[in-house]
Amino acid sequence: MGKNVDGLHIRAGNSIDRTYQIHGNIEYMRCIAPCSEDIIPISQEMPIISREEKLPEKYWELLRCPVCGRQTRPHVLLWDESYNEHHYLFQSSLDVALKTDLLIIAGTTGATNLPNQIVSQVMAIGGTVIDINIERNIFSDMAERSRNGFFWKSTSGSAFPQIVEVLRAYQGILQH
Ligand SMILES: [Zn+2]
Structure with missing residues (x-):
């Protein structure tokens, strides 16, 4: 990473x-x-x-x-x-992972230990994992192995504006 x-x-x-x-x-x-x-x-x-x-x-x-x-x-x-915990919020990160329904990972290759644990934790409780990356990596493999995760081959700069657009449209549907 x-x-x-x-x-x-x-x-x-x-x-x-x-x-x-x-x-x-x-x-x-x-x-x-x-x-x-x-x-x-x-x-x-x-x-x-x-x-x-x-x-x-x-x-x-x-x-x-x-x-x-x-x-x-x-x-x-x-x-x-x-x-x-004090300097890097180690336990807090894992605690949040235990309550995460949707985890979006963008532009990282997952070479370090804590991000790996976070993704495993979210998957273990059935959360959705979306990996956005220009190439395959540990997280894209994990996401695709999980029941409802997926790999989105894209730059984050292109993917995130699209996510925002979808959310805005969804919000519009909810309001009408
Ligand atoms: Zn000192």
């Missing part, structure tokens, strides 16, 4: 309470120690630079832990790390 840590879901206007950023958010940092469990927004003053550029020294101060002054780390789940 290309981990979705860019915070785009939040910038698109989704509420932070209802968006489970299960792999973190690159715009936040945590103490490397850690002296606290705090998730700290990275300062707006931090310049955006390319991978090749060196961060000017004066900005390193902005990356220090405000509590103990140590170095911080990005608030993202790295490949050799494990999910947990």
